Amino acid sequence: MTDRTRQEADRNVEGVVLSNRETAPGHFHMVLGLPVPIADPVPGQFVMVRMPDRLDPLLARPLGIYGFSRQAGEARLELLYRVAGKGTALLSGLSTGRVLQVLGPLGRGFRIVPELRTVILVAGGIGIAPLTFLAEHYRGLPAVVEGREIVCYVGARCSEALVGLERMEALCSRVVVTTDDGTCGACGIVTEPLGLDLPSFRPGATVIYACGPGAMLRCLADMLRESPVPCQVSVEERMACGLGACLGCAVAIRSGENALSYVRVCKEGPVFDIHELDWK
Structure with missing residues (x-):
């Protein structure tokens, strides 16, 4: 075997x-x-x-x-x-x-940071699924910090593509909704209201988690390029085996002196530090 x-x-x-x-x-x-x-x-x-x-x-x-x-x-x-x-x-x-x-x-999940007071979730489309599970996990943690706040920014193409919203709203202190066509929430992309709120997030007390389309994550990476707030992202890639054997889900990362290498999303991911990935 x-x-x-x-x-x-x-x-x-x-x-x-x-x-x-x-x-x-x-x-x-x-x-x-x-x-x-x-x-x-x-x-x-x-x-x-x-x-x-x-x-x-x-x-x-x-x-x-x-x-x-x-x-x-x-x-x-x-x-x-x-x-x-x-x-x-x-x-x-x-x-x-x-x-x-x-x-x-399978894979490497999100790193939980129970001592932080503010948890920011950024969900695009079906990316709300793993972030809901993450929000439930944070809600179930012992009260290491007083008054933990979970805020979720949810974006979708239209109101019909918004899924899991009620469940997320029950878990979060606040949920901000955007749709590309303005049929629910603000009209625009989900990173826009996040960008407006970003200066209010306290470094050392805040962590950001994101899951969604590549374009959304790329925009988030640009936004956070100079930000001290840490961010973990779950990336989506086509997979064949799920165990790292076929190398079909490799993505580029930057390491060392900006050296480029490749890792498997199914094995070393799907969660990565947003600054670790090569977004070019």
Whole structure:
């Protein structure tokens, strides 16, 4: 048995679909019942999901974790996903009781900083999924600091593409919404109100987490180029194996004396320091 095969066997479980409902056009919330032995995921990690009775599509779909809990005799894994191709289209049609193969949790998640008072979340589109799980984690931490504030900036193309908003609002002190067409919240991109508020964030007491389209993260990287406020980002890349063996999800990073090298999103990521990535 190779190291890769052993890793897959250790983390590969069968999950039963408990619910799979459309929450917005083309967006679905799936809840899976899993065997208890699955490891507790860290916010920002992901799973690879596939239907065991199909060879087309052959590759599993990488999906960020929206929520996780343990109940009597099983674990429950929540996934929030957008239909973006054949694989996710097939997932959207699954009914209660169907069985899926779930590999995970995988990757490097967000680094939790419990001593900081202000937690800023920046979500673009379906990027709200891992950030919701992160917000729930922060809400559940012991009160290391008094009056912790969680603020979320959520952006989408239009009101119909805004998903998970009510759940995020229940977790945050404040939620700022933008849409490209102005059909909900302010008209514009999500980094605009963040940029206006950035001078009010106290360095040493604030951390920023972001997940969303590459263009949003690139804009955020430019905005934070000279900022002392730390920022962790979860990046999206096409994946084949999820274990770092195929090298299909490599991204460029800057290290040392601005030297360029490549790392695997599925293994060294998907979470990185925003200043570590090469955004050119």
